[in-house]
Amino acid sequence: MEHLVDIVLLGLLMITGFAIVRMRSLLAAAMLTSIYSLLSASLFVVLDAVDVALTEAAIGAGISTILLLATVALTTDEEKAPRHTPLLPLVVVIATGAALIYGTLDMPHYGDPAAPIHQYVAPTYLHDTPGVIGVPNVVTSVLASYRGYDTLGEVTVIFTAGVGVMVLLGYRLRRCNITGPGIRNLIVLRVIAKLFFPLILLFALYVLLHGDYGPGGGFQAGVVFATGFILYALAFGLGNAQRLIPRKLLRIMVAVGMLIYAAVGIESMLLGGKFLEYRVLADDPVTGQRLGIMLIELGVGIAVASVVLIIYYAFVSRHCQAPEDM
Amino acid sequence: MYIAVTIAILIAIALGLVRAFRGPTLYDRIMAGNMIGTLTVLMVAVLGFMTGRPEFLDIALVYVLISFVSTIAVLRVYIIRGTMDSSSTGSGKE
Numbered sequence: 032m033e034h035l036v037d038i039v040l041l042g043l044l045m046i047t048g049f050a051i052v053r054m055r056s057l058l059a060a061a062m063l064t065s066i067y068s069l070l071s072a073s074l075f076v077v078l079d080a081v082d083v084a085l086t087e088a089a090i091g092a093g094i095s096t097i098l099l100l101a102t103v104a105l106t107t108d109e110e111k112a113p114r115h116t117p118l119l120p121l122v123v124v125i126a127t128g129a130a131l132i133y134g135t136l137d138m139p140h141y142g143d144p145a146a147p148i149h150q151y152v153a154p155t156y157l158h159d160t161p162g163v164i165g166v167p168n169v170v171t172s173v174l175a176s177y178r179g180y181d182t183l184g185e186v187t188v189i190f191t192a193g194v195g196v197m198v199l200l201g202y203r204l205r206r207c208n209i210t211g212p213g214i215r216n217l218i219v220l221r222v223i224a225k226l227f228f229p230l231i232l233l234f235a236l237y238v239l240l241h242g243d244y245g246p247g248g249g250f251q252a253g254v255v256f257a258t259g260f261i262l263y264a265l266a267f268g269l270g271n272a273q274r275l276i277p278r279k280l281l282r283i284m285v286a287v288g289m290l291i292y293a294a295v296g297i298e299s300m301l302l303g304g305k306f307l308e309y310r311v312l313a314d315d316p317v318t319g320q321r322l323g324i325m326l327i328e329l330g331v332g333i334a335v336a337s338v339v340l341i342i343y344y345a346f347v348s349r350h351c352q353a354p355e356d357m
Numbered sequence: 358m359y360i361a362v363t364i365a366i367l368i369a370i371a372l373g374l375v376r377a378f379r380g381p382t383l384y385d386r387i388m389a390g391n392m393i394g395t396l397t398v399l400m401v402a403v404l405g406f407m408t409g410r411p412e413f414l415d416i417a418l419v420y421v422l423i424s425f426v427s428t429i430a431v432l433r434v435y436i437i438r439g440t441m442d443s444s445s446t447g448s449g450k451e
Contacts, residue, residue, distance in 0.1 A: 032360055036404070039367050043374060050378045058383060058434065062390045065427050066377060069397045069420065070370075076401050076413060084401075085416050092394075093423035097430045104434045220429065231422050238419070245412050255419065262426045265433050 033077055040074045055110045057103045065096040081246035082170045085238070089254040094339055097261055101346040152177075165317035166243040166324065174248065175324040179307035182327070183292055185250075186334050190289050193338035197282075200345040217266065224266030231259035239332050243321065249328035253335025261343055269347050278344060281337045288334025295326045359407040366400045387431055394424030 047067045054060040068091030075084035139146035156173055164172040174182055239252035264272035296307040303311055309323025310316035370393055377389035398420045405413030 032363075032407075036363060036367065039371075043371060046378075047374065050374075056383075058431065059377075059380070059386050062386050062431060063377060065424070066374070066390055066393050069394055069424065072416075072420070073397050073400055073404075076404055076416060079408075081410075081413060081416060085419055088416060088419050088423055092420070093427055096427040100427075100430045100434045224429075227422065227425065231426075234418060234422060238415070241415075245415055247415065251419070255422065258423060258426050262429065265426070265429050 036077050037074065040070055040077065044070050044074070056108055057106075057110055058100070058108050060110075061096060061099040061103055064099065065092050068092040068096070082168075082248070082251075085246045085251045086254075089251050089258070093258050094254055094261075097258075098342060098346060101343065105346070105349055163317070164320045164324070166321060168243055168245065170246075171242050171248055171324065171328075172320075175327055176307075176309060176320055179296070179309075179327065182331070183296070183307070186289060186292055186331055189335055189338050190285060193285050193341045196342050196345050200349070220266050224262055228259055228263055231255060231262065235259060235332075235336075239328060240325075242328055243324065249331025250335055252328075253332040254339060256332065256336040257339035257343070260340055264343070264347070269344070273344065276340060278341075281341050281344070284333050284337040285341065288330045288332070288337060291330030291333065292327045295323055295330070299323065359403055362403050363400065363407065366396050366403065370396050370400070383431075383435070387428060390431075391424065391428050394420060394428070397424075 044067065047063055047070060051060050051063045051067065054063060068087055072084045072087040072092065075081070075087055143149075156177060157169055160166065160169045160172045164176050166172050235252045235256035238247035238255055239249060242248035242252070260272060260276055263275065295309070295312075299308045299311050300306055307323070307327075310319040312319035312322050373389045373393045373396065377386050377393070380386055398417045401413055401417045401420065405411050405417070
């Protein structure tokens with residue numbers, strides 16, 4: 032049964048991919064990418080990768096669609112007709128695809144217990160996590176503890192993205208006084224937004240704090256949190272959202288999130304452990320692990336939420352009439 | 358039971374995709390996108406119960422909240438444009 036769902040979903044994904052390429056209306060293409068993300072997230076659920084599915088739903092279907100739409104709003108809706116013949120790119124794509132498919136021929140079969148990935152460190156992680164880390168969700172323990180360095184690197188990438196957008200589109204981020212055309216008429220939207228806004232923020236906290244037990248964690252929580260404020264900005268105008276979360280605060284919070292993560296690492300060094308070795312943080316090693324994971328998830332969440340909001344502010348505030356600084 | 362529901366939802370998603378591809382107006386696409394979002398929520402919930410892991414409902418909840426916001430974002434872009442006529446957006450495929 033699950034194979035059937037896999038095949039149908041993969042087929043739908045392929046059709047959607049072709050449709051996105053053929054679509055000339057950029058707004059419609061942005062909506063189709065959102066549908067694509069929803070479909071691939073369902074595929075991840077079928078494959079039992081619920082953390083990835085949660086991330087794909089929050090980032091792919093939510094934030095990146097919203098950022099794509101914000102970009103489309105700054106340009107035109109129609110894609111320009113390509114001036115060159117698409118023959119050479121087609122050949123390159125087909126050759127690359129053929130090489131990739133050839134590469135998969137050597138790979139072990141899907142779900143093969145003798146596959147190298149099931150032989151190397153995965154059994155150790157699965158076996159040791161309940162005793163050493165003490166969190167039920169093995170994904171969280173791998174992400175935050177066993178591979179804490181990698182995750183620190185990922186947060187640095189997100190931090191760099193936020194800094195890059197600020198460098199390109201203005202470090203101070205424009206203030207927005209306008210509330211947007213037709214905003215006063217959107218009564219239904221405002222009522223619904225008022226209803227949903229606290230629920231989304233509450234759910235973000237749940238995703239953050241419950242990441243040890245179920246799917247979720249700092250990345251997803253940060254994105255969901257930012258989505259809440261984007262909903263607020265959509266319903267009440269960017270000016271009001273900027274009063275709620277000032278740009279100055281965002282600039283500080285990006286660094287704070289990053290610093291919380293790094294500080295946990297340095298604190299564990301000061302307490303006699305290695306960098307990001309959480310077990311020295313408390314008297315009991317398991318408690319230390321849990322405390323360390325919770326703190327770095329908090330740092331990740333703060334950094335991700337701030338970066339997403341900075342990018343959103345930077346994109347949408349290009350519409351604002353008065354480009355006064357601060 | 359769950360299998361029948363899953364198949365029905367998959368068929369409904371495929372029908373929604375047809376509407377999203379063919380358009381012809383942007384409203385059709387918005388409706389189709391929203392419908393596929395709702396159906397995905399349903400499918401994740403059903404799959405969760407089918408595989409005996411109802412905690413998948415967390416993901417379904419995220420979908421509800423997120424797909425709602427991105428639909429609103431599409432409509433807001435539309436308002437910002439002030440292009441509420443379907444003439445300029447009707448030409449989806451060429």
